[in-house]
Amino acid sequence: MNPSPIIAGTMKWGVWGSNFTAKQFARAIEVAVAAGVTTFDHADIYGGYTTEAAFGAGFEASGLDREAVQFISKCGIKYPPEGSTHAVKHYDYSAAHIRQSVENSLRNLRTEYIDVYLLHRPSPLLDAQEAVATLETLRDEGKIKSWGVSNFTPSQLQLVATQQTPAWNQIECSLAHTTPLTDGTLDTHQTLGVRTMAWAPLGQLLDNKNPRVASVLNRLSTEYSVAPEVLLLMWLHKHPAGIVPVVGTTKPERYAPLMQSAATAMELEHWFELLEASWGHKVP
Numbered sequence: 001m002n003p004s005p006i007i008a009g010t011m012k013w014g015v016w017g018s019n020f021t022a023k024q025f026a027r028a029i030e031v032a033v034a035a036g037v038t039t040f041d042h043a044d045i046y047g048g049y050t051t052e053a054a055f056g057a058g059f060e061a062s063g064l065d066r067e068a069v070q071f072i073s074k075c076g077i078k079y080p081p082e083g084s085t086h087a088v089k090h091y092d093y094s095a096a097h098i099r100q101s102v103e104n105s106l107r108n109l110r111t112e113y114i115d116v117y118l119l120h121r122p123s124p125l126l127d128a129q130e131a132v133a134t135l136e137t138l139r140d141e142g143k144i145k146s147w148g149v150s151n152f153t154p155s156q157l158q159l160v161a162t163q164q165t166p167a168w169n170q171i172e173c174s175l176a177h178t179t180p181l182t183d184g185t186l187d188t189h190q191t192l193g194v195r196t197m198a199w200a201p202l203g204q205l206l207d208n209k210n211p212r213v214a215s216v217l218n219r220l221s222t223e224y225s226v227a228p229e230v231l232l233l234m235w236l237h238k239h240p241a242g243i244v245p246v247v248g249t250t251k252p253e254r255y256a257p258l259m260q261s262a263a264t265a266m267e268l269e270h271w272f273e274l275l276e277a278s279w280g281h282k283v284p
Helices: 022-034 051-062 095-109 128-140 154-161 185-192 211-224 228-237 252-262 268-279
Strands: 007-009 039-041 070-075 114-119 144-150 168-172 195-199 244-247
Touching: 022 051, 022 252, 051 095, 070 095, 095 114, 095 128, 114 128, 114 168, 128 144, 128 154, 144 154, 154 185, 168 185, 185 195, 211 228, 211 268, 228 244, 228 252, 228 268, 244 252
Parallel strands: 007 039, 007 244, 039 070, 070 114, 114 144, 144 168, 168 195, 195 244
Antiparallel strands: none
């Protein structure tokens, strides 16, 4: 899959956030696509297992061509049924659960295929051979175009790669969460050829929680003639791992200006200046 430079995160479009109506879902999709944001990120659990279906109805109402967009979804996290006093939140990557989850997402999203299907979080009981074999079969059947993982560490990626290298790993990465730069995650991505998506790419830094970063962003905002949030995405785009930000806004009008981040390269020293501001000290 070749995603758009920014991926639209849908987690808060449903009952976990703005609770869009069918018309609002359709409009949000249309505004995003008009801005060049054609890739939409989902997970089966979003909205308590309801957001995919609401999005699917909205997409159908939009009348947009399915071939013009890309859908990502995830499985593996299982929440306890409401009212249960026994079940616990857990992970399930059995062949049966992965297959059933894909079938559910296909039905809910009203599509014949999913462009990228991800294992949502690593499980200590992951049987990589079983999970990968199931995903490969689903790909051969045309139900998914490709597959990957989400929130996997370097060692967990290596485990999966003993069977087949995942196409993607979606991780938390931002100027506020720089751990993947130093713990080997992004190095492993480049070594194995795993592509990178980043969730929470703005890192709540626009809330002025880090005055050092805010000061640098305000100065560079004038220098580059872009908003501070655009700079935060430019900072990610600069990395050679080819990081694709997943922006989970419920205000689709934000996408058009954010797309400037893919058209403007950040200067090397400005990248390190922001990193220094985030860390609170110079690089070693």
